Amino acid sequence: GAGVSQSPSNKVTEKGKDVELRCDPISGHTALYWYRQSLGQGLEFLIYFQGNSAPDKSGLPSDRFSAERTGGSVSTLTIQRTQQEDSAVYLCASSQGGVSGELFFGEGSRLTVL
């Protein structure tokens, strides 16, 4: 696609429910990253995919968080048993890979846990 697409753009859920957030990277981009943006915390790295594998999951905050990528394309971030502190904007970015640091970001999925 023309850019990184994320869905849903907004999600309101109740504490304890599971949520899935989807990311469609730019076609041909092999690297995919998830970040979390919350007030006072800036941008936190969550996980990195190269193709379908995730060699760096160091930023996932707890075992309630998981992510997968299929077909070297779409990625899903799943949060189980959501807590209020999970409320944030979840950003996905993709790149052609390598060390360039030039990432292309989606507009994010805003998650609100009541």
Place this chain on the structure above:
Amino acid sequence: GNSVTQMEGPVTLSEEAFLTINCTYTATGYPSLFWYVQYPGEGLQLLLKATKADDKGSNKGFEATYRKETTSFHLEKGSVQVSDSAVYFCALVDTSYGKLTFGQGTILTVHP
């Protein structure tokens, strides 16, 4: 580990004022440095970058110089416009696979 520290905002300026947003970093070696910008309702986008010491990145009237002696990468613009109102993030590339470490972000508001 590597880290990035930005001046805290928010920053409020009048149109045509001079802008500086300070950024310092802690890193092993000399990683590439970046400024990303997030306009209202849009995703983050790369504003400029510098890949080695003394490099100057520039774009849209913004400039930043990679200073290894002061471990800094301050963002400057000589005359801001209302359309520059956004959140600005300083970042460094943290790994061989392009993972970025970001600063906290600085909210800039420019009034007519």
